[in-house]
Amino acid sequence: MKVVTGENVGIQFDNRWLYRQINFAVNKQRILAIVGDNGVGKTTLLRAILGVQTLTEGTIKYSDDHQVIAYVPQYRPDMQAFPIKISEYISLSFDSGLLPWKQPREKKLLAHIIEDTNLRQLANSRIDTASGGEKQRAYLAQALVKQPNILILDEATANLDNSAKYEFMEVVKHYQNHHELTILMVSHDLDIITRYADDYLLLSKEGGEQGFVADLDITRLQEGSQNHA
């Protein structure tokens, strides 16, 4: 089942086309990796899917108007000066925000997600003192508290060492399998793409190409990825 479909998508900035005629389908409970060179427009396409970037041409349609979409960026510089506990930071996704009277259902969900993201020991530590991997898992936990159908990861494992990035992606994989989560991720990390993604969408100025990661000749991505090492 297709949860998001793009047809003939084209985006232009200042009389310059990033791309045109991009066709793609995001399939339910699969991980789609959006790949391509620096500046090709991967983040811009994510923004278009999130509805914050207007398309110059084409359409993006959702199978259901009530999709809950959550987003995890690569990093949040503002976190350096955000002296609250990790559990409080994750709770910001609840409508009640920082108010002390969380519903029992919310408390249970929060505890469950803190456990799943391996943050139980750190729940009462401050987010601004957490390591890069811990912060990134806290951002993921905050996204998961929204109980999304679609999770968008924009280079969410960049700058993490191998152990931290696998720990992060194993949580994502768990939610894909156990909570019917559909995932879209932008990544330059060939190891992460080949280990975790099911499908790819390769963007270039000439257009888009979608396929199964298992059929992708990974050397086609290597030149671009070396620029990001």
Ligand SMILES: Nc1ncnc2c1ncn2[C@@H]1O[C@H](COP(=O)(O)OP(=O)(O)OP(=O)(O)O)[C@@H](O)[C@H]1O
């Ligand atoms: N609002 C905007 N107005 C004008 N140009 C923009 C705007 N947003 C993005 N761009 C340009 O569009 C191009 C694509 O940017 P985008 O961030 O989507 O690329 P990307 O593929 O995600 O790159 P990277 O791999 O380096 O993160 C860039 O040249 C960027 O400067």
